[in-house]
Amino acid sequence: MEYRAGHDGQGPFEVDQLRAGDRYELDEGHLRYVAPTGGDGARGTIAGAEALDTDPAVESAGIDTGFALGPNTLRAPDVAVGQVPDAPGWVAGAPLLAVEYASTGQDEGDLQVKVRQLLEAGTRYVWVVRLLGPRRVEVHESGKPMRVAVPGEVLLAPGVLQNPVPVQALFDRTAAQELAFRNLLQRRGYSNLEDVRREGREEGREEGRQDGRLEGQREALRALLTARGIALGPAEEARIASCHDGAVFERWIVRAVTARTAIEVLE
Secondary structure, eight states: OOOOOSSSOSOSOOGGGOOTTOSEEEETTEEEEOOOOOHHHHHHHHHHHHHHHTSTTOSOEEESOOEEEETTEEEOOSEEESOOOSSSSOEESOOSEEEEEEOTTOOHHHHHHHHHHHHHHTOSEEEEEEOSSSOEEEEEETTSOOEEEOBTBEEOOTTTOSSOEEGGGGTOHHHHHHHHHHHHHHHTTOSSHHHHHHHHHHHHTSGGGHHHHHHHHHHHHHHHHHHTTOOOOHHHHHHHHHOOOHHHHHHHHHHHTTOSSHHHHHO
């Protein structure tokens, strides 16, 4: 039986009564059914998670993470940044940044309640990505009026994210991958791909530093593959270890941004 939130006070359910996999959130003891995500929301969630999780300042992020905001309130943002431990069970507290995707069938009343509850529990920023009509992002911060950002603008989350996030990176795969690529390079100490190339040119002038430059490229490639969940087998590891051509590493690094397998990267 589903209980709907209204003006009837606290509902009968508590957080510890829900199990992982249940398609419900809890709003002050009232069950709130969470329907399966449509195609636009599913694609957007993956894009947004990739763009945000790779930011150099981010230590943890998750998709549909259950946050226990209180004993009878459980909310699961589509994407959560910060405060996501690698441990089973609901997470006590709130994420630093939460992203919600709103499309067909969105319960607007519950969405606004969810935004309020997250902010009151300590979330610094809530971004609502509107997928119907002109795509846009509603930015919510505690104590500030909601504002709308559109494609062509960037989103900032000081204290949570290091880099600005283009609005389109929260729903466009290409924009998300471009941002993720830049983020991953920065995690390895590079500002952008041109820095990798410049380092290669400068270090290439000194023969004694050649091996160090190649090792740096190997590490950058392995880090990028790991971040994208692409596993390396013995044959691929051997090929990377035996490569001594900086230009080849550059091609592999670029391919790794969009490839799905190690074979595609190293072909």
